[in-house]
Amino acid sequence: xxxxxxxxxxxxxxxxxxxxxxxxxxxxxxxxxxxxxxxxxxxxxxxxxxxxxxxxxxxxxxxxxxxxxxxxxxxxxxxxxxxxxxxxxxxxxxxxxxxxxxxxxxxxxxxxxxxxxxxxxxxxxxxxxxxxxxxxxxxxxxxxxxxxxxxxxxxxxxxxxxxxxxxxxxxxxxxxxxxxxxxxxxxxxxxxxxxxxxxxxxxxxxxxxxxxxxxxxxxxxxxxxxxxxxxxxxxxxxxxxxxxxxxxxxxxxxxxxxxxxxxxxxxxxxxxxxx
Amino acid sequence: xxxxxxxxxxxxxxxxxxxxxxxxxxxxxxxxxxxxxxxxxxxxxxxxxxxxxxxxxxxxxxxxxxxxxxxxxxxxxxxxxxxxxxxxxxxxxxxxxxxxxxxxxxxxxxxxxxxxxxxxxxxxxxxxxxxxxxxxxxxxxxxxxxxxxxxxxxxxxxxxxxxxxxxxxxxxxxxxxxxxxxxxxxxxxxxxxxxxxxxxxxxxxxxxxxxxxxxxxxxxxxxxxxxxxxxxxxxxxxxxxxxxxxxxxxxxxxxxxxxxxxxxxxxxxxxxxxxxxxxxxxxxxxxxxxxxxxxxxxxxxxxxxxxxxxxxxxxxxxxxxxxxxxxxxxxxxxxxxxxxxxxxxxxxxxxxxxxxxxxxxxxxxxxxxxxxxxxxxxxxxxxxxxxxxxxxxxxxxxxxxxxxxxxxxxxxxxxxxxxxxxxxxxxxxxxxxxxxxxxxxxxxxxxxxxxxxxxxxxxxxxxxxxxxxxxxxxxxxxxxxxxxxxxxxx
Numbered sequence: 221x222x223x224x225x226x227x228x229x230x231x232x233x234x235x236x237x238x239x240x241x242x243x244x245x246x247x248x249x250x251x252x253x254x255x256x257x258x259x260x261x262x263x264x265x266x267x268x269x270x271x272x273x274x275x276x277x278x279x280x281x282x283x284x285x286x287x288x289x290x291x292x293x294x295x296x297x298x299x300x301x302x303x304x305x306x307x308x309x310x311x312x313x314x315x316x317x318x319x320x321x322x323x324x325x326x327x328x329x330x331x332x333x334x335x336x337x338x339x340x341x342x343x344x345x346x347x348x349x350x351x352x353x354x355x356x357x358x359x360x361x362x363x364x365x366x367x368x369x370x371x372x373x374x375x376x377x378x379x380x381x382x383x384x385x386x387x388x389x390x391x392x393x394x395x396x397x398x399x400x401x402x403x404x405x406x407x408x409x410x411x412x413x414x415x416x417x418x419x420x421x422x423x424x425x426x427x428x429x430x431x432x433x434x435x436x437x438x439x440x441x442x443x444x445x446x447x448x449x450x451x452x453x454x455x456x457x458x459x460x461x462x463x464x465x466x467x468x469x470x471x472x473x474x475x476x477x478x479x480x481x482x483x484x485x486x487x488x489x490x491x492x493x494x495x
Numbered sequence: 496x497x498x499x500x501x502x503x504x505x506x507x508x509x510x511x512x513x514x515x516x517x518x519x520x521x522x523x524x525x526x527x528x529x530x531x532x533x534x535x536x537x538x539x540x541x542x543x544x545x546x547x548x549x550x551x552x553x554x555x556x557x558x559x560x561x562x563x564x565x566x567x568x569x570x571x572x573x574x575x576x577x578x579x580x581x582x583x584x585x586x587x588x589x590x591x592x593x594x595x596x597x598x599x600x601x602x603x604x605x606x607x608x609x610x611x612x613x614x615x616x617x618x619x620x621x622x623x624x625x626x627x628x629x630x631x632x633x634x635x636x637x638x639x640x641x642x643x644x645x646x647x648x649x650x651x652x653x654x655x656x657x658x659x660x661x662x663x664x665x666x667x668x669x670x671x672x673x674x675x676x677x678x679x680x681x682x683x684x685x686x687x688x689x690x691x692x693x694x695x696x697x698x699x700x701x702x703x704x705x706x707x708x709x710x711x712x713x714x715x716x717x718x719x720x721x722x723x724x725x726x727x728x729x730x731x732x733x734x735x736x737x738x739x740x741x742x743x744x745x746x747x748x749x750x751x752x753x754x755x756x757x758x759x760x761x762x763x764x765x766x767x768x769x770x771x772x773x774x775x776x777x778x779x780x781x782x783x784x785x786x787x788x789x790x791x792x793x794x795x796x797x798x799x800x801x802x803x804x805x806x807x808x809x810x811x812x813x814x815x816x817x818x819x820x821x822x823x824x825x826x827x828x829x830x831x832x833x834x835x836x837x838x839x840x841x842x843x844x845x846x847x848x849x850x851x852x853x854x855x856x857x858x859x860x861x862x863x864x865x866x867x868x869x870x871x872x873x874x875x876x877x878x879x880x881x882x883x884x885x886x887x888x889x890x891x892x893x894x895x896x897x898x899x900x901x902x903x904x905x906x907x908x909x910x911x912x913x914x915x916x917x918x919x920x921x922x923x924x925x926x927x928x929x930x931x932x933x934x935x936x937x938x939x940x941x942x943x944x945x946x947x948x949x950x951x952x953x954x955x956x957x958x959x960x961x962x963x964x965x966x967x968x969x970x971x972x973x974x975x976x977x978x979x980x981x982x983x984x985x
Contacts, residue, residue, distance in 0.1 A: 274865060305867030317865075319858035322851075323973035325980075330855045333868050336848040343849035347840075353847070361980045368977075377977035400866060 704765025712889020738886020784900025
């Protein structure tokens with residue numbers, strides 16, 4: 221471990237809904253240039269972690285520190301849109317949330333809203349034709365095109381996003397998140413509903429993002445097979461608690477993880493107690 | 496009329512292209528339709544209360560009932576034949592029925608009209624079937640998408656032609672007083688529709704209280720002019736500013752609401768403004784309204800036959816004979832320019848980041864938050880800008896009428912403006928124009944029909960909604976295209 225603080229540090233995160241404890245004292249780090257996977261059975265609290273990270277929920281307890289451009293951002297104190305805009309946390313959704321009636325290209329341009337707003341004098345200057353909005357828009361289109369090529373959607377750039385197939389919509393959502401130039405990309409079950417070929421393409425895309433764009437990736441998946449191939453680090457949740465944390469190999473052989481996934485029998489409890 | 500048996504139609508219609516109904520089945524269906532309609536016709540048409548010499552009699556109208564049932568029977572047969580793909584017979588039959596309606600010595604003029612229309616409906620229906628079938632076979636696509644492509648290509652031409660027509664309208668021979676008055680009214684609603692389109696069509700915020708901003712604009716001008724003697728040209732921007740400010744005031748409490756809840760709160764806001772105007776008697780003169788609002792001047796030249804001492808009026812300056820039409824034409828051009836500015840603004844802002852953010856917000860607010868778009872500012876700007884144009888239109892309304900009272904700003908106005916936007920197709924600028932002409936212009940023109948006017952209004956709405964449920968012109972043009980954007984750069 222280096223001395224520099226990690227890209228994202230989650231400390232003692234807890235989230236209660238009334239009496240229900242969805243996350244219980246969770247701590248982990250996510251590093252730049254690595255894919256960190258959060259896995260766990262259904263209902264383990266994975267998506268809740270994401271919603272706390274991205275500001276859709278306010279955590280009951282905990283500190284979420286994000287480093288961007290050497291500035292620490294306390295995510296638990298920021299509004300959701302500022303977490304995306306200022307702290308550079310982009311996310312995708314488990315049930316895809318694209319803008320279906322806008323074109324594919326427009327989806328990617330909207331993602332660069334903040335940059336374009338500044339360049340256009342918050343739209344007011346550009347309205348009367350002053351300022352560098354045209355140039356900024358050209359750059360936005362160029363960035364959009366770059367990502368369209370990465371996700372194989374150049375041909376369909378001018379079609380309605382809603383007319384894309386399910387797999388293409390998932391890729392578009394990732395491209396849209398990347399158009400924000402984020403520091404951390406959070407993917408909520410990106411492989412859900414994809415066929416094996418599409419899952420392979422997804423793994424390639426995530427590998428590409430890790431290799432070429434110096435950002436961190438945080439991945440939720442409940443299918444362990446998907447994450448083992450590409451993750452650098454795996455955090456395993458069960459009933460809102462972290463039960464394991466390490467490389468895919470370490471996690472795969474962890475008895476607590478096996479128990480959480482396969483269920484437990486009487487003697488298995490004793491075995492775990494001894495471990 | 497001829498569609499009485501819709502229930503049976505649905506069960507036969509699918510994949511009926513290859514199969515032919517035997518004549519027996521056709522007569523059975525038509526007979527059933529005729530029997531059902533006969534059962535309805537007897538109580539509705541068969542009896543009439545007549546008033547003779549102060550006494551009331553119950554008259555029977557057997558011939559009418561029988562003729563109507565017969566028409567329905569024949570019409571049904573022809574419609575089935577059209578559906579089955581045969582054409583010559585229904586067209587000929589329709590023509591015969593129309594001819595009977597026109598020339599045969601039927602006792603009732605109403606039945607003549609019905610027969611004539613029914614014949615036409617059958618012919619149109621047959622023509623439509625041929626048209627749709629040819630479309631499908633030539634392009635392999637649905638009728639609707641061919642229409643969309645054609646519309647997209649024709650739109651610039653259509654828009655230019657409409658603008659040219661609007662500009663020369665007062666110079667045309669039929670540009671008489673009544674026509675221009677109606678045109679002013681239609682243009683006012685077009686402008687209101689375009690203003691509301693920003694809020695409802697682009698930002699997707701269902702606003703049922705838009706008339707409040709219209710009222711704020713109108714009263715801003717009325718009060719500023721009567722208390723401080725401000726001229727129209729000073730008040731116009733102020734009215735827009737005040738209305739925009741009220742838009743933000745309304746926006747704050749409803750930021751977290753959406754859909755139906757938002758609609759209800761905005762409806763309440765619209766009523767609040769009206770009730771305040773009604774009850775703040777010391778400022779607004781309450782239900783009496785503000786009268787004597789100054790008319791606008793043409794760069795300082797007034798439209799008066801006898802201008803005040805030391806000033807010159809419009810007709811004197813240009814050496815014309817005085818005509819009361821001058822002012823009307825001037826008002827016409829004023830609202831035309833205001834409306835075109837609204838349109839230009841909306842079309843331009845759609846391609847700017849804030850406009851795209853509005854549309855994105857309409858599509859998915861949560862996704863917008865995750866992309867760093869500030870939903871609060873985005874919504875407030877939509878409310879404020881939409882309200883601003885409502886305010887401009889309100890100031891124009893006040894100066895045109897010379898009188899404002901809270902009665903002009905009831906919920907019905909909001910509903911009509913919203914109906915224009917929804918019927919036109921949410922977000923479609925051209926749709927608003929067409930819907931405003933259909934909903935405002937036509938009913939004004941057919942005022943002779945008296946009480947049937949509102950009936951026609953309602954029937955038109957039902958027709959449009961069943962024919963094109965997403966509005967007349969619901970196609971959305973992308974604000975940017977990759978091909979075009981890159982064509983520019985290289």
